[in-house]
Amino acid sequence: MSSRRHSIAVIAGDGIGQEVVPAALQTLRLVAERHDFALDEREYDWGSDHYRAHGRMMPVDGIEQLARHDAIFFGAVGAPDIPDVETLWGLLIPMRREFDQYINLRPVRTLPGIPARVVGGDDIDLVIVRENVEGEYSSVGGRLYPGTPYAAAVQEAFFSHRGVTRAAEYAATLAESRRRRVTSATKSNGIIHTMPFWDEVVAEVMQRHPDVTLEKVLIDALAAKLVLAPASFDVIVASNLFGDILSDLAGALAGSIGVAPSANLNPERRHPSMFEPVHGSAPDIAGQGLADPIGQLWAGAMMLEHLGEQAAADEVVAAFEGCLRDGIATPDIGGRPPRRSSRTRWRRGSGSWA
Ligand code: NAI
Ligand code: MG
Numbered sequence: 001m002s003s004r005r006h007s008i009a010v011i012a013g014d015g016i017g018q019e020v021v022p023a024a025l026q027t028l029r030l031v032a033e034r035h036d037f038a039l040d041e042r043e044y045d046w047g048s049d050h051y052r053a054h055g056r057m058m059p060v061d062g063i064e065q066l067a068r069h070d071a072i073f074f075g076a077v078g079a080p081d082i083p084d085v086e087t088l089w090g091l092l093i094p095m096r097r098e099f100d101q102y103i104n105l106r107p108v109r110t111l112p113g114i115p116a117r118v119v120g121g122d123d124i125d126l127v128i129v130r131e132n133v134e135g136e137y138s139s140v141g142g143r144l145y146p147g148t149p150y151a152a153a154v155q156e157a158f159f160s161h162r163g164v165t166r167a168a169e170y171a172a173t174l175a176e177s178r179r180r181r182v183t184s185a186t187k188s189n190g191i192i193h194t195m196p197f198w199d200e201v202v203a204e205v206m207q208r209h210p211d212v213t214l215e216k217v218l219i220d221a222l223a224a225k226l227v228l229a230p231a232s233f234d235v236i237v238a239s240n241l242f243g244d245i246l247s248d249l250a251g252a253l254a255g256s257i258g259v260a261p262s263a264n265l266n267p268e269r270r271h272p273s274m275f276e277p278v279h280g281s282a283p284d285i286a287g288q289g290l291a292d293p294i295g296q297l298w299a300g301a302m303m304l305e306h307l308g309e310q311a312a313a314d315e316v317v318a319a320f321e322g323c324l325r326d327g328i329a330t331p332d333i334g335g336r337p338p339r340r341s342s343r344t345r346w347r348r349g350s351g352s353w354a
Pocket of ligand 1: 016020075076077078079080084088092257258259276277278279280281282283284285290291292293295330332
């Protein structure tokens with residue numbers, strides 16, 4: 001009997017979430033066994049099917065059910081026939097907010113065997129620290145005069161001193177364990193209230209970290225610089241929207257959005273943290289056996305690290321890096337599509353492949 005047990009909520013969700021989550025779990029179970037700990041998994045079949053049947057992405061007490069676990073292993077949500085605002089705000093965003101997962105950590109690194117997409121793309125090693133619970137993704141706003149020629153929409157961005165401080169603090173502390181550089185994504189020339197405030201608070205935090213160099217870059221120029229000199233970045237701290245956009249960009253530069261992982265952290269550990277790939281449900285490739293499982297697997301490694309299982313986490317990363325080195329790859333990173341006969345389907349709720 002394993003001495004260490006970790007209670008994991010598993011939500012595969014929609015689209016390729018149903019493919020990459022089971023694939024990643026197989027590996028996580030194997031390393032758990034090898035490192036003598038147990039993952040007590042509880043699968044929740046929440047997502048768009050649940051929405052079609054019950055009009056909600058998860059039950060009314062869904063957050064309470066998840067609160068019992070040590071961590072949440074999440075795939076993706078999103079279905080072409082349901083508005084994204086229902087799917088994302090019905091499951092993903094409530095988890096981030098109710099569990100105060102205010103840091104979204106998104107490492108981007110060049111992986112072996114994946115051809116660089118840009119000049120200088122061979123040694124990318126950066127981490128995006130995305131503020132995860134406020135900023136541009138606020139629910140404050142509304143619509144006026146719908147259906148008339150005067151139809152209008154207003155959306156407020158919300159930046160608090162506490163919110164920006166804790167994101168910047170996390171980024172600075174992380175940089176201290178790395179190459180001691182923080183790049184702050186801003187747009188204080190165009191967005192004249194929230195972004196100068198962001199700049200001020202970030203600068204205030206950095207004064208407490210004299211060993212860390214702070215560079216403030218306007219988001220448009222930063223996007224270009226990421227393409228032109230991706231290896232020059234260490235830690236990037238960004239608001240919710242900017243961090244979201246930059247992480248797809250950086251993930252793609254490192255090979256594919258399919259390999260990019262993310263951790264939604266409640267650093268104080270008062271609530272469960274959630275681990276998911278950066279990508280969404282990819283309806284364009286779902287059900288075809290084409291999904292790259294590395295983003296999900298790497299998110300699993302981040303989860304093991306968070307649970308204190310560093311050696312097992314390292315082994316997961318070494319395992320997918322080894323596969324890549326051996327040329328085992330999905331089409332998004334240059335591999336060949338699988339033969340039809342080799343395609344398998346995950347049986348929902350059964351915990352196994354069919
Ligand atoms: P997406 O990330 O699902 O797909 C973007 C492109 O990347 C597609 O061409 C897709 O085939 C490809 N891709 C994504 N993951 C891949 C993987 N593992 N292997 C190979 N290729 C991969 O983003 P998109 O298309 O904008 O959104 C699709 C749905 O997912 C929407 O409903 C959206 O709202 C939702 N979404 C959900 C997220 C989440 O649950 N965290 C995050 C982003 C989008
Ligand atoms: Mg995104």
